[in-house]
Every structure is written in C-alpha cells, then in structure tokens.
Amino acid sequence: MKMKKLLSVVLVAACTLSMAACGSGESKNTGSASDDSDTLVMATNAEFPPYEYHDGDEIVGIDAEFAAAIADKLGKELKIEDMAFDSIIPAVQGGKADFGAAGMTVTDERKTQVDFSDSYYTGRQVIIVAEGSDFATPEDLEGKKIGVQLGTTGDIYASDTPENGGYGEENIERFNKGFEAVQSLLQGKIDAVIIDDQPAKAFVAENDGLKILDTEYIEEEYALCFKKDSKLVAEVNDAIAALKEDGTFDKIVAKYITAE
Numbered sequence: 001m002k003m004k005k006l007l008s009v010v011l012v013a014a015c016t017l018s019m020a021a022c023g024s025g026e027s028k029n030t031g032s033a034s035d036d037s038d039t040l041v042m043a044t045n046a047e048f049p050p051y052e053y054h055d056g057d058e059i060v061g062i063d064a065e066f067a068a069a070i071a072d073k074l075g076k077e078l079k080i081e082d083m084a085f086d087s088i089i090p091a092v093q094g095g096k097a098d099f100g101a102a103g104m105t106v107t108d109e110r111k112t113q114v115d116f117s118d119s120y121y122t123g124r125q126v127i128i129v130a131e132g133s134d135f136a137t138p139e140d141l142e143g144k145k146i147g148v149q150l151g152t153t154g155d156i157y158a159s160d161t162p163e164n165g166g167y168g169e170e171n172i173e174r175f176n177k178g179f180e181a182v183q184s185l186l187q188g189k190i191d192a193v194i195i196d197d198q199p200a201k202a203f204v205a206e207n208d209g210l211k212i213l214d215t216e217y218i219e220e221e222y223a224l225c226f227k228k229d230s231k232l233v234a235e236v237n238d239a240i241a242a243l244k245e246d247g248t249f250d251k252i253v254a255k256y257i258t259a260e
C-alpha cells in the first residue's frame, strides 16, 4: 500500500522542507516565555479543527482546552500565540513560547529540534477528494495535483519521491492553512488534499461535495513540543497523566469529537 510505505518513511526521515521554511512565518508573540513566570505561553496554528481553531475572537479546541487544564495544574495562566505551523518549532526553540500544542506529530526529525511530551492523541494522514471523482485509492492520485498544509507531515509524506511512496515535489501544492487547500479542491484546482483525519472530517462535514478515501492509514502520535532540555516536560507529563486519569482529557475530547 502506497500510503503505508510512504508514511513509514516520513516518520523516520521527515522534514527537510519544513526546516528550510523555518522562520518564514510570522509570529505575533509579545509575551515572555520563561519557566518561572506565572504565565505559560503556548504556540499554535489555529487552523486545525477540532484541535485548535478560531471561534470569534477566541482560540478553542482540544489542544487549547487541554493546555489550559495543564497550565491550571501547574498553577499558571495560559496564553495562546497563533502563528504559522512552521513557526511553532522555531518559537519554542527561541524561547518565545514555553511549548507548542498543534496536533503536532512526533517525528524523528522534529525530535532533533525539540523535546516532546508523552503522546496524548493519535492521528493519521487521510486523503480528501471530490465526492464525484473516480479516485478510490492512493495510487489513483499518482501524477495528480495534491494539496497539503506547509510543513506538516502530510506535506513531508506527499512531497517525497514516488520511489519512496510519495507523489513527487512537482505534484504538490502547499497552502498556509489546511482549509485553503480544501477550498482549492472545492474549486477543482487540485485533485486531493492530504491532511490529518480529524481536521479532514471537520472540513468534509462543513462543505458539500467532498469525501475521505476509504483506505488504510498509518497512525501518528501527537504530543506537545518544548525547547530541548526544558524542565517543563516532566511537570507537563505529570499533568497529562493526571488529566487522563481523572477523565478531564476524555471530557475535552468528547466536547469536540463525537464518537463514531
């Protein structure tokens, strides 16, 4: 299975592209991120329902609420900074944010740049196509135009060479927001979008005429990311364990994802 092959490669190799793009996005960060302030600054990209998205002036979603609960456990106030997805790791590395929470997949490449918390959720990359299209398998999309969100695992996976199970750089169109890729698909400018399963479901539910390909997908682990050697990781892992244990985490998830 193409997808399978590709994804196993992604999880080991990963991220030259997003590394090249590092620092290209803009961050509105003004807060100070430090271990001893009473504020925890979270870097995110709020274009990823149901994990983080805008609801009016507010940033809501599983990551936003989970992070607020973690901050609460640590006796701190949470401040959320919205930025481009590929700016999150640089923001954390540079100390502009205390951690990143963005439905971020743990990859070996990213592990060389940041430390990750324990994983709190699993996701998978799925393929969205137009409802009326003949595309039924990942192989059907060879040589077609594929949309992805810049710097995501979907981008890394899809832009790899066909020999490695990808679709080849020349067939990939990168968007700053996942939804922009979906809009382009709706307009018939591209043939498919590769993105994480829950955002895919949210986008398909919000827009007529789209479907998710029914095929096997490899799981990815989501975790929070921190500056290397941050002493926060251990504290946050304790908070994650406690919030999973006492049902808080499940309650937050249930609020945003209805059971299938």
Ligand code: ARG
Pocket (backbone or CB within 6 Å): 044, 045, 046, 047, 048, 052, 085, 102, 103, 104, 105, 106, 123, 149, 151, 152, 153, 154, 196
């Ligand atoms: N899980 C994917 C990755 O880590 C996509 C995450 C995108 N998140 C976001 N908030 N836009 O690359």
